[in-house]
Amino acid sequence: MASERERLVATAVFLASLITQSEGIIGGREAAPHSRPYMASIQAPEGQNLKHECGGFVVAQQWVMTAAHCLPTGPNGRRVVLGVHSLSEPEDTKQTFDIVEHHNHPHFSPSNYENDIALIKLDRPFNVSEAVQAVAFLRAGGTNPGTGAEVDTAGWGSLDNLGSRPDKLKEVAVEVFSSARCKRGDYFGRKFTDNMICAHKVCSDPCDQPHKKEDSCDGDSGGPLLYNHVVVGITSNGGKKCGQLKKPGIYTIVSHYTEWIHSIMGLQPTAAPGQRPSG
Incomplete structure (x- = not known):
């Protein structure tokens, strides 16, 4: 018969699986350090440290885009780290931020992950460097990749x-x-x-x-x-x-979410598809 401790561990694992049904990389290769300067690591408190929990990407000064299911109940002490290649090693390129605004899409559905998009506002502008930069994202009217692309x-x-x-x-x-x-x-x-x-x-x-x-x-x-x-x-x-x-x-x-993104970030809705935001 399972001990009380084993039952508690099993319960904890099950609950964690409900929260972190997220995605990662199987196969592939290590990226060249800081070759993707828009990448963000969303990290949750774990004791005195922070632990990587979800990814994100920089889309404008102070703004990071991510998935709504990554923060189902709000930031709860999570922080955003930019300029990361190694999660554990000290890197002069790293910049760590508190979250001052968090916007999950209002129609996000946990049952099938419909509208799984969120925006995070950082507590201050980041310092632009070779390791930290925004990335362009496709707007309404742009062409999405077809099958086989x-x-x-x-x-x-x-x-x-x-x-x-x-x-x-x-x-x-x-x-x-x-x-x-x-x-x-x-x-x-x-x-x-x-x-x-x-x-x-x-x-x-x-x-x-x-x-x-x-x-x-x-x-x-x-x-x-x-x-x-x-x-x-x-x-x-x-x-x-x-x-x-x-x-x-x-x-x-x-x-598909251009209007919502622009409304949250305060951007003009006339930006060209794929244009890097300036806000």
């Missing part, structure tokens, strides 16, 4: 389904998968909506594990999906296990 994503998420986490930023190139297939019952069914992109890549030689799928996994939610160096999606969710052939990673289509 190569896109890429990055993060500090799990390397496997056992939860092994990298210390340094990883990146992976994946391919946009057919939305029609992702809507099929043997894929995601009704969970998959027109506000989502699904993407993965089936490895073949010379991959380390031929015919295994490169994918996002636990810990990278909120990170960017890029097409031609412009953010088109936000890493949202996928299957209960990463790398499943019929459970590609799901990403929120950023351009």
Whole structure:
């Protein structure tokens, strides 16, 4: 019979899994240090330290975009770290911020991750450097990548389904998968909506594990999906296990939320698609 301590541990693990059904990188490679200066690490308090919990990306001075499910009940002491390559090593490039505003999309649905987008306002402007810069994101009227297009994503998420986490930023190139297939019952069914992109890549030689799928996994939610160096999606969710052939990673289509993004950030709605925001 399980001891009381074992039952408590099992309960804690189950509750954590409900909160952190997020995405990360399986396959891929370590990114060149600070080659993606827009990347953000959203970190939660753990004792006297901070622990990486979700990704995000800088879209304007003081503004970081991420997934709504990363902060379901608000910041709760979380901080945002920019200029990160190694989570554990001291780096002169790192800048750490408190969160002064947090905006989850008002129609975010935890049941299927519909409208999984959020904006975070930092407590002060960041110092622009080689390691910290904003990235362009696609606006309404822009063209999203079609089936088969190569896109890429990055993060500090799990390397496997056992939860092994990298210390340094990883990146992976994946391919946009057919939305029609992702809507099929043997894929995601009704969970998959027109506000989502699904993407993965089936490895073949010379991959380390031929015919295994490169994918996002636990810990990278909120990170960017890029097409031609412009953010088109936000890493949202996928299957209960990463790398499943019929459970590609799901990403929120950023351009579908242009009006909401502009209203929160106070930007003019006439900005050209893909233009880097100036606010």
